Structure formats: C-alpha cells, structure tokens
Amino acid sequence: MAANSTAANNMAPLPVVLIGCGRVAEKHLKAISKLKGLALKAVVDVNPDSAKRLLSSVKGFSDVKIFNDYKEAIDEIKPAIVSVTVPSGLHYQIAKYAMEHGSNLLLEKPMTMSVSEAREIYELSQKTGLKVAMGHIYRYLPIVGLVREDIAEGKYGKVTHGTIYVRWGHGEDYYSSAAWRGTWKSDGGALMNQTIHAIDLLVWLMGSEPEQAQAMIAKRIRNIEAEDLGMAVLKLENGALAQIEGTTATIPSKHTAEFSVFCENGQLSMGLDSGKPHLNILSVKPDGKTKKLNGYYIRKQFKKGGLFSYKCALNPHLGIYKDLFDSIVENKAPIADAYAGFSSxxxxxxxxKSAKEGRPVDLPLKDNFTSTDMTGFFN
Ligand SMILES: NC(=O)c1ccc[n+]([C@@H]2O[C@H](COP(=O)([O-])OP(=O)(O)OC[C@H]3O[C@@H](n4cnc5c(N)ncnc54)[C@H](O)[C@@H]3O)[C@@H](O)[C@H]2O)c1
Incomplete structure (x- = not known):
C-alpha cells in the first residue's frame, strides 16, 4: 500500500510529538505542514519560549499543545511518531522512552553518543518492529538513491575509493548559542555533528561496511572542547578506501560538502556549494571515451519521484517524514533506518578512538566507546 494510495489517504493522520524546539525543529515543522498524513499534536521544550517561538514561525500550528516534560507528552498523546530534536547527548534516553511506549521515531543524528546505546536503540527497533528514520538528510537528496542502485548493480564496475569533504564553517556565535555545542558529552565536534551523515552517505553509496578506521583530529581555531577539524581513512569490507575531511574551521558563509565515488568504469561527484547543488556523473564507454550522465539521472529521478523529490533538495526532512510515513503504513524499513544510525x-x-590511540582500529568496535572517552584529548 503506497502512502498516496486510497487506503493511506483515508487514514486518520498519524499523531506526531516533536521534542526539542531549537534550530533544526523548524525544518521538521515545515516538512510536517506539507504532509497530509501527519498531524503535529504537541511540541516539548524545557524552555517554553522556544516552543512558542517555534510554533509561531510556521503557519498552521496555533492549536498545538506545549509541554515541558517529554514523558508527560508521550504518555498523554501516545503519538505514532516522536521526533527527537534535542541536543545529541539526550537522544538515547528520549528515543528509548518513546519506543518503550510504542512510538516510531524520527531521530536526529547522531543516533546516540555511545556505541552500546546505539546498538540498544537498533535492537529495540528490531524487537518491537517500530520504525526509526534517522535525520541523515543526504540520503534523501534527489539522484543519490538512483546512483547507489546503479553502483550496487555493477553499472560502474568495481568501486575503488570514495572521498568526502564537509567544510561547514561555524563561528564562535554558533558555538556560544547553546552550552552543549562542541562538548564531548552532548555534541562532539565537526565530525560527530557536521560530518556523520555525510560519512553515512559515502559508505552507503560505496555499498560496503567499514572494517577499519584510521584518523587524526585537531582543534585549530574554534574555542570548543572537541575537534573543529578531523581527517580519517576507512577501509571497507570490499577493499575500497574512503577518505574523509570534516571541519567547522572554514568560512561560515561558504558551506560546502562534496561526495565522490570512483569506480572501474565511472566516477560520480555531487555536492552543495553555498546552497547550490552540483553534479558530475561520468561513465566510461568500451572505447575508453567518457559519457556524462547528469541529464539521464535528472530525468530518471523526475520520472520516479516527480517534483516532490526535487522539493526534498530544499528541505530533505520532507523526504524523511514521507519515507517514515510510508515505512509505517507499508511496514518496510526507512531509507536511513536504525541500522544506519547505529553503524554511523x-x-x-x-x-x-583511532585518533585517541594513534593507531588503526577495527570496526565494528568490539567494546563500548563513548564520546566522553575523548574528554581531555586536547588538554
Ligand atoms: N539532520 C540535520 O540536518 C540536523 C541539523 C541541525 C541539527 N541536527 C541535530 O538536531 C539536534 C538539535 O540541534 P539544534 O541545532 O536544533 O539544537 P538547539 O540547541 O538549537 O535546540 C535544542 C532544543 O532542545 C531543547 N531541550 C534541551 N533539553 C531538552 C529536554 N530535556 N526536553 C525537551 N527539550 C529540550 C532546548 O531548549 C532547545 O530548544 C542535534 O542532535 C543536532 O545534531 C540535525
């Protein structure tokens, strides 16, 4: 049953409770406001002014209830979906409570700040059948899903390597806007906050799981506890290598993120440069000449997802909510599911851990590791 089928259209909208009314929450509200299958019933924030400000920033939510305790909101509303948009260090406790009370999740990235807690949320989703859609926005951009299918089907031959850079400059004003930002306990640094969903996309595109990581991190110019620059190399199970650069120590008005995957018979690059998307997909023909496939993928995406898929480029959370709704109605896994949350x-x-110990580490990690194990790293 597709979400736009008659049965889905006749369903009562799924009640949603959003917890955490800060910066990213507005993108969530804008997405919910565009989907008929969802009804925002309550928002929660420890600061009631943030909740009021959020509700007045998007049209159509004047009758939404405000709570300051997430447990009370979940107990009273019994939502089908809980959206978790609080500081990252609080994701685990809220996600666990919501799932134990029968709610599906739209859980912002990173899933949790420790491996054991991420595994527990993943296992809880397996045990209960509840859906977890991660805030891994890059998987919801147009064309990436189509490219991934073609790489997986061997259209480009063997994957040799991939690269990403995420140069997402943030100044002191961003870091001083909330006490949790840039702390090991609640946020992590440029890799954990700004780069984790890009790493998720690169690994997903390359179609294999990471088996080893080697990394260095640095604190160059931002006055935070965690890193403002990190570089890493991953070895994947299929032998391919992935190179990662993530930083907030670049110019704040020039956000750029670029993904490239290199294969035996093609290479694919896509990215955002100060909000402008760019794409360069090349395949190698048998005569050795290259063919640009941008137009092919743009048309194919339009045929598959219509204008909606391109609207997701402007607000990928629209794609995440639609996917979560479809996943609940059709009982299937979301595109960025609980396993993606755990694995990233x-x-x-x-x-x-590799940066801390100055050596390569095997993945998945055998023992628990938590972001607070990095405390004091830059002292
Ligand atoms: N997917 C994305 O593109 C994306 C973008 C930005 C942020 N994020 C993630 O979203 C989360 C929130 O980030 P943000 O920038 O919006 O943070 P923020 O500080 O702007 O907002 C967090 C809000 O949560 C509230 N809060 C704190 N403790 C609470 C509690 N116990 N109960 C209810 N509310 C509580 C705060 O008062 C604040 O209003 C982070 O995990 C971040 O990594 C994801």
Missing part, C-alpha cells in the same frame, strides 16, 4: 555512530566513535 560505530564508525564515528571508531574514528575518535
């Missing part, structure tokens, strides 16, 4: 936390904490 495991990889990221493996990167931190």
């Amino acid at each position: 936390v495991d990889t990221l904490l493996g990167i931190y």
Whole structure:
C-alpha cells in the first residue's frame, strides 16, 4: 500500500510529538505542514519560549499543545511518531522512552553518543518492529538513491575509493548559542555533528561496511572542547578506501560538502556549494571515451519521484517524514533506518578512538566507546 494510495489517504493522520524546539525543529515543522498524513499534536521544550517561538514561525500550528516534560507528552498523546530534536547527548534516553511506549521515531543524528546505546536503540527497533528514520538528510537528496542502485548493480564496475569533504564553517556565535555545542558529552565536534551523515552517505553509496578506521583530529581555531577539524581513512569490507575531511574551521558563509565515488568504469561527484547543488556523473564507454550522465539521472529521478523529490533538495526532512510515513503504513524499513544510525555512530566513535590511540582500529568496535572517552584529548 503506497502512502498516496486510497487506503493511506483515508487514514486518520498519524499523531506526531516533536521534542526539542531549537534550530533544526523548524525544518521538521515545515516538512510536517506539507504532509497530509501527519498531524503535529504537541511540541516539548524545557524552555517554553522556544516552543512558542517555534510554533509561531510556521503557519498552521496555533492549536498545538506545549509541554515541558517529554514523558508527560508521550504518555498523554501516545503519538505514532516522536521526533527527537534535542541536543545529541539526550537522544538515547528520549528515543528509548518513546519506543518503550510504542512510538516510531524520527531521530536526529547522531543516533546516540555511545556505541552500546546505539546498538540498544537498533535492537529495540528490531524487537518491537517500530520504525526509526534517522535525520541523515543526504540520503534523501534527489539522484543519490538512483546512483547507489546503479553502483550496487555493477553499472560502474568495481568501486575503488570514495572521498568526502564537509567544510561547514561555524563561528564562535554558533558555538556560544547553546552550552552543549562542541562538548564531548552532548555534541562532539565537526565530525560527530557536521560530518556523520555525510560519512553515512559515502559508505552507503560505496555499498560496503567499514572494517577499519584510521584518523587524526585537531582543534585549530574554534574555542570548543572537541575537534573543529578531523581527517580519517576507512577501509571497507570490499577493499575500497574512503577518505574523509570534516571541519567547522572554514568560512561560515561558504558551506560546502562534496561526495565522490570512483569506480572501474565511472566516477560520480555531487555536492552543495553555498546552497547550490552540483553534479558530475561520468561513465566510461568500451572505447575508453567518457559519457556524462547528469541529464539521464535528472530525468530518471523526475520520472520516479516527480517534483516532490526535487522539493526534498530544499528541505530533505520532507523526504524523511514521507519515507517514515510510508515505512509505517507499508511496514518496510526507512531509507536511513536504525541500522544506519547505529553503524554511523560505530564508525564515528571508531574514528575518535583511532585518533585517541594513534593507531588503526577495527570496526565494528568490539567494546563500548563513548564520546566522553575523548574528554581531555586536547588538554
Ligand atoms: N539532520 C540535520 O540536518 C540536523 C541539523 C541541525 C541539527 N541536527 C541535530 O538536531 C539536534 C538539535 O540541534 P539544534 O541545532 O536544533 O539544537 P538547539 O540547541 O538549537 O535546540 C535544542 C532544543 O532542545 C531543547 N531541550 C534541551 N533539553 C531538552 C529536554 N530535556 N526536553 C525537551 N527539550 C529540550 C532546548 O531548549 C532547545 O530548544 C542535534 O542532535 C543536532 O545534531 C540535525
């Protein structure tokens, strides 16, 4: 049953409770406001002014209830979906409570700040059948899913390597806007906050799981506890290598993120440069000449997802909510599911562990590792 089928159209909208009314929450509200299958019933924040400000920033939510305790909101509303948009160090406790009370999740990245907690959320989703859609926005951009299918089907031959850079400059004003930002306990640094979903996309595109990480991190110019620059190399199970650069120590008005995957018979690069998308997909023909496939993928995406898929480029959370709704109605896994949440936390904490111990580490991590194990690293 597709979400736009008659049965889905006749369903009562699924009640949603959003917990955490800060910066990213507005993107969630804008997405919910565009989907008929969802009804926002309550928002929660320890600061009631943030909740009021959020509700007045998006049209159509004037009658939404405000709570300051997430347990009360979940107990009273019994939502089908809980959206978790609080500081990262609080994701685990809220996600666990929501699932134990029968709610599906839209859980912001990173899933948790420790490997054991991420595994527990993943296992809880397996045990209960509840859906977890991660805030891994890059998987929801147009064309990436199509490219992934073609790489997986061997259209480009063997994957040799991939690279990402995420140069997402943030100044002191960003870091001083909330006490949790840039702390090991609640946020991590440029890799854990700004790069984790990009690492998730690169690994997903390359179609294999990470088996080893080697990394270095640095604190160059931002006055934070964690790193403002990190570089890492991952070895994947299929032998391919992935190179990662993530930083907030670049110019704040020039956010760029670029993904490239190199294969035997093609290479694919896509990215965002100050909000402008760019794409360069090349395949190698049998005569050795290259063919640009940008137009092919743009048309194919339009045929598959219509204008909606391109609207997701402007607000990928629209794609995440639609996917979560479809996943609940059709009982299937979301595109960025609980396993993606767990695996990316495991990889990221493996990167931190490697930086801390100055040696490569095997993935998945055998023992628990948590972001607070990095406390004092730059002292
Ligand atoms: N997927 C993305 O593109 C994306 C983008 C930005 C942020 N994020 C993630 O979203 C999360 C929130 O980030 P943000 O920048 O919006 O943070 P923020 O500080 O702007 O907002 C967090 C809000 O949570 C509230 N809060 C704190 N403790 C609470 C509690 N116990 N109960 C209810 N509310 C509580 C705060 O008062 C604040 O209003 C982080 O995990 C971040 O990594 C994801």
